[in-house]
Amino acid sequence: MPFRTVTFALYHQLIFMSVVASIKQAAAEAVQALYQQPFTAADVSVNTTKPEFEGEYTIVVFPFTKFSRQKPEETAGAIGTWLAEHHPALVAGFNVVKGFLNLSVHDQFWTSFVQNAHHNTNVGQQPANGKKVMVEYSSPNTNKPLHLGHLRNNFLGFSVSEILKANGFEVVKANLVNDRGIHICKSMLAWQLFAHGDTPESTGKKGDHLVGDYYVHFESILRDQAEPIISRVLEGNFGDFEGEQVEKLIKLHAALNKPEFKANVEKAEKLRHDIKALARTASAETKEVVSRIEKGDFSDFEGEDKARAKSLHQELTPAIKSDEEKADKIHDDIKELSRNRTEIMQQAKIMLQQWEAGNPEVRALWQTMNSWVYEGFEKTYKRLGIDFDKMYFESNTYLLGKDVVEEGLRKGVFFKKADNSVWIDLTADGLDEKLVLRGDGTSVYITQDIGTARLKYDDYHMDQSIYVVADEQNYHFKVLKLIMQKLGEPSADGIAHLSYGMVELPHGRMKSREGTVVDADDLVEEMVSTAAKYTEELGKVKDFTEEELRELYETIGLGAMKFFLLKVDPKKKMVFNPEESIDIHGFTGPFIQYSHARIRSILREFSAEDLAALASYRHNDALLPMEKELIKINEQFGEVLAEAGREMSPSVIANYAFLLAQTFNSFYAKKESGKYTYSVRDAENEDKRKLRLQIASLTANTIRQAMKLLGIRVPERM
RNA sequence: GGACCGGUAGCUCAGCUGGAUAGAGCAGCUGCCUUCUAAGCAGCAGGUCAUUGGUUCGAAUCCAAUCCGGUUCACCA
Numbered sequence: 001m002p003f004r005t006v007t008f009a010l011y012h013q014l015i016f017m018s019v020v021a022s023i024k025q026a027a028a029e030a031v032q033a034l035y036q037q038p039f040t041a042a043d044v045s046v047n048t049t050k051p052e053f054e055g056e057y058t059i060v061v062f063p064f065t066k067f068s069r070q071k072p073e074e075t076a077g078a079i080g081t082w083l084a085e086h087h088p089a090l091v092a093g094f095n096v097v098k099g100f101l102n103l104s105v106h107d108q109f110w111t112s113f114v115q116n117a118h119h120n121t122n123v124g125q126q127p128a129n130g131k132k133v134m135v136e137y138s139s140p141n142t143n144k145p146l147h148l149g150h151l152r153n154n155f156l157g158f159s160v161s162e163i164l165k166a167n168g169f170e171v172v173k174a175n176l177v178n179d180r181g182i183h184i185c186k187s188m189l190a191w192q193l194f195a196h197g198d199t200p201e202s203t204g205k206k207g208d209h210l211v212g213d214y215y216v217h218f219e220s221i222l223r224d225q226a227e228p229i230i231s232r233v234l235e236g237n238f239g240d241f242e243g244e245q246v247e248k249l250i251k252l253h254a255a256l257n258k259p260e261f262k263a264n265v266e267k268a269e270k271l272r273h274d275i276k277a278l279a280r281t282a283s284a285e286t287k288e289v290v291s292r293i294e295k296g297d298f299s300d301f302e303g304e305d306k307a308r309a310k311s312l313h314q315e316l317t318p319a320i321k322s323d324e325e326k327a328d329k330i331h332d333d334i335k336e337l338s339r340n341r342t343e344i345m346q347q348a349k350i351m352l353q354q355w356e357a358g359n360p361e362v363r364a365l366w367q368t369m370n371s372w373v374y375e376g377f378e379k380t381y382k383r384l385g386i387d388f389d390k391m392y393f394e395s396n397t398y399l400l401g402k403d404v405v406e407e408g409l410r411k412g413v414f415f416k417k418a419d420n421s422v423w424i425d426l427t428a429d430g431l432d433e434k435l436v437l438r439g440d441g442t443s444v445y446i447t448q449d450i451g452t453a454r455l456k457y458d459d460y461h462m463d464q465s466i467y468v469v470a471d472e473q474n475y476h477f478k479v480l481k482l483i484m485q486k487l488g489e490p491s492a493d494g495i496a497h498l499s500y501g502m503v504e505l506p507h508g509r510m511k512s513r514e515g516t517v518v519d520a521d522d523l524v525e526e527m528v529s530t531a532a533k534y535t536e537e538l539g540k541v542k543d544f545t546e547e548e549l550r551e552l553y554e555t556i557g558l559g560a561m562k563f564f565l566l567k568v569d570p571k572k573k574m575v576f577n578p579e580e581s582i583d584i585h586g587f588t589g590p591f592i593q594y595s596h597a598r599i600r601s602i603l604r605e606f607s608a609e610d611l612a613a614l615a616s617y618r619h620n621d622a623l624l625p626m627e628k629e630l631i632k633i634n635e636q637f638g639e640v641l642a643e644a645g646r647e648m649s650p651s652v653i654a655n656y657a658f659l660l661a662q663t664f665n666s667f668y669a670k671k672e673s674g675k676y677t678y679s680v681r682d683a684e685n686e687d688k689r690k691l692r693l694q695i696a697s698l699t700a701n702t703i704r705q706a707m708k709l710l711g712i713r714v715p716e717r718m
Numbered sequence: 719g720g721a722c723c724g725g726u727a728g729c730u731c732a733g734c735u736g737g738a739u740a741g742a743g744c745a746g747c748u749g750c751c752u753u754c755u756a757a758g759c760a761g762c763a764g765g766u767c768a769u770u771g772g773u774u775c776g777a778a779u780c781c782a783a784u785c786c787g788g789u790u791c792a793c794c795a
Contacts (some may be wrong), residue, residue, distance in 0.1 A: 048739060060737055062775065072775085099775085117777070256736085335790095362735045394795095398792060430721070431791080438793045443795050474722060475790050501723080502789085540755065556757090568731065571723075572787075575730065584757050586743040587731080602754045621756065655732065658742080669759040671750085681754050696754095718757075 017039030018638050019105060020046050020057065023263050024091055030082040035067050050530035054095050055102030062099045111619040111633040111691070113565065116167055118698035119615055120354045123705050124641045129168035134460055136174040137468035137496075138386065142373040143183040143215045145208040146520035148381055148510065148576060149470070152565045154386050155711060157468040160498060162709045165644035172460055176392040176452065179370055187211045187352040187363050189344070200372050203716070206521065207372030218344065225342035226335065227667040233334050240341045249337065252330050264323040270315050278309060304523050380521055384558065385711055390459070392452065398443065401453025404487065405437050413486045424483055434479055437669055440673035449480050450487075457491035464494040466648070471499040471571065498648050501573030505566070518576070530556030530582040530592070543718060551667050552715055559712045563589030566710050567654040587658050589712055592703060595661035596666065596714040605681050606693065619691040626667045626678055631697050633660050634702050641709075650710055657706040664699050 017025070024041035031039040049055040060122070061076040068075040071095055071202055080094035080101050092106040103180045117123060137157020140146060146154075161171045191198075191214045200207040229240050236253055238246045255261065279289035281301040289300050294316070354362040381387065405422055408414040414422050414436060422437035436447055456465060467477060477497035484492035502509065510517045532553040535541060541552065564581040568574040584590035603611065623631070637656070644652040670677040678697060683689035704714050 032767090042729090045737075047737075058738085062737070065775085086748085087734050096739070178795075183795085277754070374787080410768085419793090425738060432720090435793055436792095440793090442793085448795090455782090457730065470789095472789055473795095476795095506729095533756070537754095538757065540757090563785085572731090573724075577730070580730070580744070583744075588743085588757090590757060591743095593757080653734085655742090662742090664759060666760090668754080669750090671753090674753090676753070679754065717755080 004253070018628065019090075019109070019635055020639055021105065022087075023057055023059065023105075025088045025237070026083055026090060027079065029086070030079045031064055033086075033698070034078055034082055035064065037067050039064075045316055049102045053097060053100075053102050055093075055104045056628070057103050057105065059101040059103065060099060060149075060289050061101050061126065063097070074101075076101040084504065089475060096465060105632075107623050107628070110623060110628055110635075113635055114631050114691070114694045115615070115618045116700055118694040118701070119611075121699050121701055121704075123698075124637050125166055125705075126168035126641075128170065130612045131168075131464070132170045132172070132460060132462040133164055133464040133466060133494075134172040134174050134390075134456060134462045135164070135466045135468065136176055137161075138175045138381075138388070139178065139469070140175075141178045141181075142208075142211070142370050142624055143187045144212040145206070145376065148518040148520065148523060149503050151520050151523070151561070152500060152574075153683055154381075154384060155565050156570055156650065158386050158711045159464070159653075159709060160648050162469065162711065163641065163644050163648075163650065163653065166641055166709060168704075171644075172390055172462065173388045174390045174392060175388040176394065178394045180355065180366075180393075180395040180398060182348060182352050182648075183215065184370075185355065186218040186365065186534075187215040188362075188369055189348050189351055190214035190221070192365070200375070206376040207374070208376030208380070209519075209521070211369050211373050211376075218348070218669075221344050222339060222342055225344055226339045229338040229341055230335060233338060241337070245337060249334065252334055256327065256330050259325055261327070264320045268316065268320050268324040271312055271320075272411060275309075275312050276315075278305065278312065279367050299554070328680070380524075382664075383524060383554075384520075385713075387467075394448070397452045397455060398448050400455060401447035401449070402437065402441075402451070404450050404454060405447060405491075405633050408483075408487050413483075414559070424486070426479065426482060429482055431475075431479060434483075437485070446476065446480060446483070449476075450483060453480070453491055453495065454486060454489060457489070462491075462494065464496060464498045466498050468498045468500070471501055471573075473497075474499050494647075498570065500570040503574055503576050506575060514664070518578075519671045524558065524561065526578075527561045527582055528553050529558035531584075532562065534584055534590075535718065544717075555713045555715050556584075556593060556718065559589035559593050559707070559714075561589075562583060562710055562712050563592070563654060567658075568649040569651045570649055589707075590718075592657050592661040592707060593712075593714050594718055595664055596700055596703045596707075597716060597718045599664065599696050599703075600716045602696050603679050603693070603700065611693065611697065614690055614694050614697070617690045617694070619687060619694075621687060621691075623691075624678070626663075626670060627695060630663055630667055630699060633663055634695075637702050637706065640689070644709070652708050653706050657703060660699065660703060660706070664696075664703075667695075 021041065023046050024044040027044045027046070028039045031037050032556070043063070045060045047058045047060065059076075059079065061072055061079060063238055064075050064079070065072050065245065065632070068078070070078070076096040076099060080091075080096060083091040083103070090109060091103050093104040095102050133168060135157055137160075138150065138154050139578045141148060157173070161173050165171050174380045187438055192212070194217055195214060198210065200210055203210060205213075224606075228554055232238075232240060233249055233253065238249050238253075241249060257264075257505075275293055276286060279300070281294060282289050282305070292301075293309050293313055298306050298313070301309050303501045303593075321487075351362055355366060405414060406465065408424075409416065409422060414525060415422050416422055417439075419439040420441070421435060421439040423433050423435055425433050427433065434446065435444055436450070438444060453465065454464070469477065474497065477495070481492060481495040481497075484495060504510070504519070505516060507516075535549075535553065535556065545554065560582060564576075565574075637660075640656045644650065667678050668676075676682070678692060680689060680692040707714050
């Protein structure tokens with residue numbers, strides 16, 4: 001039973017509401033009573049009081065002066081007086097600074113809060129609200145192991161699910177596995193051609209990595225085979241192609257060789273070369289210097305070189321740059337067409353067709369290799385502490401959606417073009433026309449998602465369906481929701497895209513071509529071993545068993561990594577700096593874990609009976625500043641949790657957990673004339689000892705719960 | 719070109735439903751372990767909140783324009 005059900009004669013109305021909500025409610029009443037205005041709690045603006053003033057919360061009264069017809073100071077005074085008179089249990093005193101009404105919350109409020117909440121190991125948990133929500137996240141492809149980008153997705157999805165649960169939602173964690181398609185066939189084909197029967201068992205390699213290696217192998221063969229085709233095309237030899245493609249290539253080739261265009265592109269190439277050469281003379285950080293030259297910043301140079309940089313910059317005109325870009329695009333098109341003509345790509349495509357036709361041999365290989373991957377994923381998920389309630393597989397869902405398209409066609413939501421392809425016109429909504437079914441009747445990506453959205457809804461009838469997917473798919477989900485709404489699907493309005501920014505490395509995006517992709521398993525291993533290294537250096541847990549140590553290192557290493565990825569607002573792209581991510585000082589997971597361990601060590605000084613006896617104790621003396629401050633911050637957890645749920649943002653929780661831990665550390669270390677001001681064990685009297693034990697216990701519980709919402713465990717000792 | 723997102727300290731980020739003198743962490747510099755865990759604490763230094771205009775008693779926050787960076791507008795997924 002949550003502590004909230006405990007009735008408390010004097011303060012019962014407040015126990016159901018946060019302090020801030022109570023103040024807003026009371027202030028609204030005051031405004032109604034004093035000025036006969038239909039003000040609601042939601043109209044009141046309450047801030048935490050700046051530390052230099054007396055009080056904990058501040059009401060901004062400027063908005064009331066319109067109808068109070070008094071100066072801000074007088075208005076604030078009138079409301080303060082009314083509040084102190086009518087809500088003495090809440091407002092013990094107030095002071096006015098300009099239009100700011102600073103309220104001192106009654107100490108009794110804080111002491112009864114800490115009494116009721118301190119032993120609740122489930123702080124913040126809201127009662128069920130009767131709403132069901134599905135969170136789809138992770139959604140890996142089965143041709144490659146997980147990488148850093150997946151980690152942000154996994155941690156976000158898991159954390160948001162936990163946050164919603166704590167807010168009273170029933171949550172279904174779903175994982176839609178992309179287990180079919182050309183990319184899987186690439187791995188399969190390369191395995192057939194080059195593996196000589198290797199398996200995870202025979203090689204000792206984790207299944208997902210083994211399959212990923214063959215995918216990479218495929219890509220390198222593909223590159224080798226495409227190269228000569230590309231060269232031939234560039235020479236005007238289209239013998240590798242047939243029909244329409246030849247015509248397309250003739251056009252591309254012609255465009256590339258238009259004299260003026262060609263001259264511009266060649267000029268651009270030469271200028272780039274010269275700029276790079278010049279940059280190299282200035283600094284080893286050639287890339288940075290080049291980008292400064294391009295921006296018209298010549299600060300790296302002096303005298304003649306500066307003039308040279310300037311003139312190079314000027315020669316690289318917008319027209320030349322534009323042609324350069326066009327040329328890049330044409331080259332990409334040629335490359336794509338050539339890659340598709342390679343022998344190995346043709347084989348992969350045949351394999352995909354065989355898979356779709358249900359060819360037993362291909363299906364068997366597919367089953368086998370996927371099972372290797374699942375075994376690998378299973379290990380990774382388990383280590384990460386990530387779980388799911390429902391697995392969907394694209395091999396089961398990729399044909400869905402066609403019937404919905406048929407319905408939409410009948411309803412007139414979609415229309416057919418001459419080639420039989422089916423489209424929806426979204427131009428009225430500021431978007432474009434979108435293809436939903438190819439001319440040959442086959443699905444595209446969105447067709448599948450339309451069908452899967454219906455399937456999910458049929459399975460669970462949830463109120464909301466959240467997709468944790470990177471922000472490069474913002475347009476896709478906008479379109480998906482719009483289409484579902486136009487179809488009148490009951491699931492439509494509940495569709496929400498939890499869009500998150502890409503994880504970048506200090507030197508830019510991860511690129512598989514450049515081998516800068518950070519593997520998830522490798523990263524975890526490095527975080528854990530770094531945690532071990534730090535822990536050993538400090539030597540505080542020498543009495544731990546092997547098993548206990550292993551678990552502690554996992555807790556700290558994973559805690560550092562999860563916290564690092566979750567502390568940033570999801571919608572923003574973030575930079576993953578490996579050095580900072582394994583840091584254990586400052587705004588990090590280990591800092592908070594350490595604070596928790598420290599509190600636990602205080603509590604260990606006392607017997608279970610001492611701690612149990614706290615439940616019936618309510619402090620009656622005045623509170624010292626940091627005592628009040630800590631209780632206040634603990635009390636804000638409920639509001640923070642609600643906000644994190646509203647915003648679907650674990651970073652709100654991360655910031656809060658850090659603030660709480662930091663505040664406790666200040667409380668813990670505060671020293672006056674050689675003595676700890678807030679010592680628990682050596683408190684000035686028994687009452688203070690009990691109060692501080694309650695505060696310590698409450699803080700440990702809140703920290704543990706907050707971290708749990710981030711998927712991070714906290715140790716008893718570290 | 720259209721749409722969307724971002725630009726806050728040297729770096730990484732909070733703050734953005736308008737409120738008091740814009741905050742953390744890291745990096746730099748000072749101090750603090752005979753003491754409930756120094757993975758800590760206290761302090762110093764560091765800012766034209768991209769720019770310009772507007773709304774307002776009040777703007778980092780809202781509006782408009784501009785500049786810079788990113789994503790996207792595929793019969794790929």
